[in-house]
Amino acid sequence: MxxxxxxxxxxxxxxxxxxxxxxxxxxxxxxxxxxxxxxxxxxxxxxxxxxxxxxxxxxxxxxxxxxxxxxxxxxxxxxxxxxxxxxxxxxxxxxxxxxxxxxxxxxxxxxxxxxxxxxxxxxxxxxxxxxxxxRAIKSPYELDAIREAGKRHKCLLEEVVPGILREGMSEVELSAELFEKMLKLGHQGVSRFSSYQTEMIIGQIAFGVNSLYPTNFDGPGGMKGLSPAVPLFGSLNTLLKKGDLVFIDVGFCVEGYHSDKTQVYMFGGKPTEEVEKTHRQCIEIQKKTASLLKPGNIPSEIYNSIMSCLESSFLENFMGFGDRKVRFLGHGVGLHVDELPVIAKGFDNPLKENMVFALEPKKGIPQVGMVGGEDTYIITSDGGECITGGERDIILV
CATH class of the missing domain: 3.40.350.10 (Creatinase/prolidase N-terminal domain)
Structure with a gap:
């Protein structure tokens, strides 16, 4: 800072x-x-x-x-x-x-x-x-905090997580160890949401098909959670095994300001051709959307232009799973993880320089899990400036 x-x-x-x-x-x-x-x-x-x-x-x-x-x-x-x-x-x-x-x-x-x-x-x-x-237009002070969050966020998901994944650990164990690492990296310990009655400890963490599990959270991914009373943090009974996808969607916060990032890992094996191809399609969508994050562009038009280019077969289970799909490609980020405006229909005011967005194109694969990515971008005249590391393939562990 x-x-x-x-x-x-x-x-x-x-x-x-x-x-x-x-x-x-x-x-x-x-x-x-x-x-x-x-x-x-x-x-x-x-x-x-x-x-x-x-x-x-x-x-x-x-x-x-x-x-x-x-x-x-x-x-x-x-x-x-x-x-x-x-x-x-x-x-x-x-x-x-x-x-x-x-x-x-x-x-x-x-x-x-x-x-x-x-x-x-x-x-x-x-x-x-x-x-x-x-609040949508960030000052130099706010951008400094968000950039710092993004820098530490990248380190967490790309460098730290691969070293803590191990066979037989539960989702809860991963969440607990991940939270400890986040705190040691300078995360403030809480992620704040503006959506009414939204609760979240660190984010969505799931192994395999649990990332497709229905949730009350307005996002593409899923999470089984501890129980019906606490559908958060992860499952005690779901243990990591070779060949599992690991889905981690967490916020990172410094001085009150968040970045948002998702990374998918393959543990103890290689993804199938279908999984790899689908993930890379999501990454290409993310890159294309990021290139349109320029002052003057209209969020609803960005959304329509991206969605209209996707084949009907790809749209199945895109941005969710089954009939549980979200109707956006990205959202504002700042003092809350979920801020306005949103890359979605109905948001017709032009983008302005120094707005901050998280883009998260994701797609569910039956009997496998959720793939795709998420990164945080600052609006510039050249398109979205990524501050969380950028679009990545599935990380093999």
């Missing part, structure tokens, strides 16, 4: 928030931010609190726990106030909020009622898309 997060950068983010809010909702008066990751984006600290931004650009962060830590960590400590209850915030910023933007995707009815009991709130507008638009 070379760049540091400065108060000047945070001020620029707040100004851009106000500008985009005015563009979308000209009559807005107040912004309320409840989500901790979004609070971190604008303050540089992550506490139990509420962030309030007024139309004139004034930002006020009311921290319940820990106010002291927030003052220590944030580059804009002069904007931080102690709070025990919402009425403490009202005493500082006033009760009249007027037309208010709020994260309606995470604000519960109970929270809204509490806010409305302390503040005079007029019309309520959704804030999620505005925040997504602002």
């Amino acid at each position: 070379k760049e540091i997060l400065t108060g000047k950068e945070l001020e620029k983010r707040a100004k851009r928030l106000c500008a985009v809010a005015t563009e979308k909702y000209p009559d807005w008066d107040t912004i309320i931010i409840l989500g901790r990751v979004n609070q971190y984006y604008f303050t540089g600290t992550m506490q139990d609190g509420i962030l309030i931004v007024k139309r004139d650009g004034k930002l006020m962060y009311f921290a319940r726990r820990s106010y002291e830590r927030a003052k220590i960590e944030s580059p804009i400590s002069d904007c931080i106030y102690s709070m025990e209850k919402y009425s403490d915030a009202a005493a500082v910023c006033g009760k009249l909020f007027g037309n208010t933007l709020i994260e309606t995707d995470i604000a519960t009815i109970e929270v809204l009622e509490r806010l409305q009991s302390k503040f005079e709130i007029g019309r309520i507008y959704p804030l999620k898309k505005i925040l997504s638009e602002i």
Whole structure:
């Protein structure tokens, strides 16, 4: 990490928030931010609190726990106030909020009622898309963190993993050992997702056909997990044997910022011609899609152009298995693993320089497993700059 997060950068983010809010909702008066990751984006600290931004650009962060830590960590400590209850915030910023933007995707009815009991709130507008638009374009500080994550991510999956795979180990053992290696490489220990109620420990890890197993996770791959109550981490009962594909799809995070990468391995044997060919087709799709990640290109058009060139026989089990297919080729990456925009239908705003995407073309093979890859790219005028090592064939172990 070379760049540091400065108060000047945070001020620029707040100004851009106000500008985009005015563009979308000209009559807005107040912004309320409840989500901790979004609070971190604008303050540089992550506490139990509420962030309030007024139309004139004034930002006020009311921290319940820990106010002291927030003052220590944030580059804009002069904007931080102690709070025990919402009425403490009202005493500082006033009760009249007027037309208010709020994260309606995470604000519960109970929270809204509490806010409305302390503040005079007029019309309520959704804030999620505005925040997504602002966060999509990364600053030099953010790109520095993501590049560092990508560098360590490449080392993990291409250099470390082959050395820990061994016959007879369970998926859980691999997950545990992989997690230890990730922490020692500087991973922050948690991967964050914006999708509602999405849980993930380190990612999707599966041997053989377990990578085709149905999951509630919105991704092409599968994972059996520990149990119906915890469909995560891997299976205790599935042991690695010679001839198995090993599917590893994990995020890596430094200073809050993620990279996303998938690597497939063949343990104790060579892939069949079908497996090798299918994997390489996915890699070629990834390369072609990456070449289109340029400012001005439209995500939906990229998606349509790629998908329309694929043969119907290849589309079977592409981006999933059976009828469990996802409708995207890639997604934004940043403070969350799954950010907007998405390389999919319906995303019609042009790409901009310094957006970051993970591309993950994958295909399920019956009785074998999931093949394909995933890497993280930064949007440049020359196409996607890969920061996680690039497209690779199946690694033989």
